[in-house]
Amino acid sequence: MKAALENYHARMQRVLDHIDQHLDDDLGLEALSGVAAFSKYHFHRQFMSTFGLSVHRYVQLARMKRASHRLAYMDAQSVTDVAMDAGYDAPDAFARAFRQRFGQSPSSFRKSPEWESWFAALGPLDNARSKLMQKSFTTDDVMIRNVAPTPVAIMEHRGDPVMIGATIQRFIAWRKAASLHPKTSPTFTVWRSERRPASPADYSMDLCAGTDQPIEANGEQIKAGEIPGGRCAVLRVVGNTDNLEPAALYLYRDWLPASGEEARDFPIYCQRLSFFPEVPEHEAVAELFLPLK
Incomplete structure (x- = not known):
């Protein structure tokens, strides 16, 4: 059956x-x-x-x-x-x-x-x-990678996750003005709160574009920061990258306790490697990074 x-x-x-x-x-x-x-x-x-x-x-x-x-x-x-x-x-x-x-x-x-x-x-x-798209992950899907530090430009989203689309719009417009194309400037999302906090107003995430150039705000609230280097557990997700919660749950609930590893003091984040609608939705790719000590 x-x-x-x-x-x-x-x-x-x-x-x-x-x-x-x-x-x-x-x-x-x-x-x-x-x-x-x-x-x-x-x-x-x-x-x-x-x-x-x-x-x-x-x-x-x-x-x-x-x-x-x-x-x-x-x-x-x-x-x-x-x-x-x-x-x-x-x-x-x-x-x-x-x-x-x-x-x-x-x-x-x-x-x-x-x-x-x-x-x-x-x-x-x-x-x-x-x-159907909630993939079951196994330990074979997780690799430990030494990540180099990446300087980034950060646009913060604070508040109701329903409004993320508006922040993404502003982020894309700023990147275009700054000539930071996703093909040459890596794209990261850093989650600083739960996906569904008790109050939507408490939702917090950062949109980041990798760059070591001086940052010009161009009227936006942009600040310089860094994705820190170090060891990370990395889980690649293909398709349905709008919702990385199942992958994050697997890392925290299943992989981390069984691995004997300890999480480092930096939030879980992802690098987006291909984007819908530039590719069909089931071909969009993101890598989820859980920083380790």
Whole structure:
């Protein structure tokens, strides 16, 4: 029974990966049931029972998520181009669908996203993805690495995590102005609080860009800092890098007690090696670092 269930979940995971990689293609029932090797007459019910969403709604939300990321974080792409990439023949049809989903027009969202509404609208998609994408880690997935110290520019996020998108927008705009491209300047996230503190106002994290150059604030609250060197337990996560909590829990709850190691006095952090929507969501890569004594 366990092997059969694992096979079933693997086939469903294959469907999610296919959707991620082919958002511009035909993603109807017949095509997706073929990817899973299930009968097209039953696949829609199987998908719904597994993920809590219809195939059609899942695909719509996945396309809208990519479109919203491109609007918020990739200002070189026009609204019309984003609409075409989302599978709409005309910007007006895309604008209506976008407004219905997020409560804003695409142009308004690009200028000033209402992140709370965006977060709520995409909740069902994130819940669906988490049902199968919570990977089980083993000790073989963890390596101990000696890390060199990295000077960084830091933009702090303090307060409700729902508003992280706004901080990311400002961080990307500042990096562009400072000519710190992610391909040449490593990207780090440092968590200074729990993922879900008792009060959202207590949430605390730092967005960091590696640089040894003098830092110009350009109107932003930017400060110089350092990711310290030393020994770290490193766990690589591929896919669903929006939520690294399962990986962090594995390091703290399972790996650390069994390893005999002790954590060093610096927060857990990650380096983001590839980003959605520049790559399909299941191909995004992050490495989680737990500093050790």
